[in-house]
Amino acid sequence: MAMNPDANQPMLVPHLVVDDAAAALDFYARAFGGKEMARIPGPDGKLIHAAVQINGFMVFLNDDFPEFCDGKSSTPTALGGTSVTLHLHGPDVESRFQRALDAGASVVAPLEDQFWGDRYGVVRDPFGHQWSLAETVREVDMPEICANMAGD
Numbered sequence: 001m002a003m004n005p006d007a008n009q010p011m012l013v014p015h016l017v018v019d020d021a022a023a024a025l026d027f028y029a030r031a032f033g034g035k036e037m038a039r040i041p042g043p044d045g046k047l048i049h050a051a052v053q054i055n056g057f058m059v060f061l062n063d064d065f066p067e068f069c070d071g072k073s074s075t076p077t078a079l080g081g082t083s084v085t086l087h088l089h090g091p092d093v094e095s096r097f098q099r100a101l102d103a104g105a106s107v108v109a110p111l112e113d114q115f116w117g118d119r120y121g122v123v124r125d126p127f128g129h130q131w132s133l134a135e136t137v138r139e140v141d142m143p144e145i146c147a148n149m150a151g152d
Contacts, residue, residue, distance in 0.1 A: 011058065013057075013058045013059065013060050014059050014060070014084070014086060015059075015060040015061065015062075016059065016060070016061040016062075016127070016129055017061070017062060017063075017064050017074045017075050018061055018062075018063065018064065018075060018127040018128075018129075019063070019064055019075050019077065019127060020063065020127070021046070021047035021050050021061050021062055021063045022039070022047060022050075023126075023127075024050075024061055024125075024127050025039065025047075025050055025052055025061070027103055027104060027125060027126060027127070028052050028054060028059070028125075029052070030099075030102075030103035030104075031099060031100040031102075031103035031104070031105055031125065032054045032055070032088060032096070032099075032100065032131070033054070033055075033099075034052040034053065034054045034059075035052065035053045035054075036050070036051075036052050037051040037052060037053055037058065038050055038051040046062075046063035046065070047061075047062055047063050048062055048063070048065075049062050050062060054088070055088050055089075055090060059086070064078070075127065075128060076127065076128025076129055077127075077128045081128070082128060082129055082130055084129075084130070085122065085130040085131065085132050086129065086130070086131050086132070087131075087132045087133075087134065088131060088132070088133050088134070089118075089133075089134045089135070089136075090135065091135055092135065093111060093119050093120075093121075093133050093134060093135035094111065094119075096133050097111050097121050097123065097133050100123045100125075100131065100133070101123065104125075104126045105123035105124060105125050105126070105131070106123060106124050107121070107122075107123060108121075108122040108123060108124050108130055109121050109122040109132075111133070113137060115140070115145065115148035115149075116140055116145050116148075117136055117137060117138045117139055117140035118134040118135060118136050118137065119134065119135050119137045120132060120133070120134040121133055121134075
């Protein structure tokens with residue numbers, strides 16, 4: 001079998017651990033328009049690997065397998081939060097934000113116009129991962145951003 005020429009394309013892919021990967025795939029489709037690319041179940045039915053394309057980019061996910069992580073769960077719920085926020089930037093942030101809420105996400109930070117020129121808000125998905133959503137609504141140059149940061 002010939003090797004796919006794209007098999008070794010450089011990429012950086014976030015890999016999420018969740019309590020119910022099958023439900024997460026469904027949620028990401030409803031909330032963010034995700035397109036399922038792969039779903040590989042293990043012998044017990046838990047997903048050992050899954051892939052979804054969101055905003056044209058790949059996100060990997062799998063069910064929690066503490067037995068492969070020194071006996072410790074690595075979901076955001078088990079860890080008491082997450083140190084990573086996945087950022088989705090693009091047009092029509094109002095409807096994309098509402099779509100995530102309608103699918104079951106909760107508001108971490110409401111959508112608001114920000115000093116750096118984006119309309120920006122953050123949601124938490126039902127699996128504990130945070131997603132920021134933004135749309136550039138005005139161009140702001142770096143001196144203005146710095147002045148706003150300094151409170152000038």
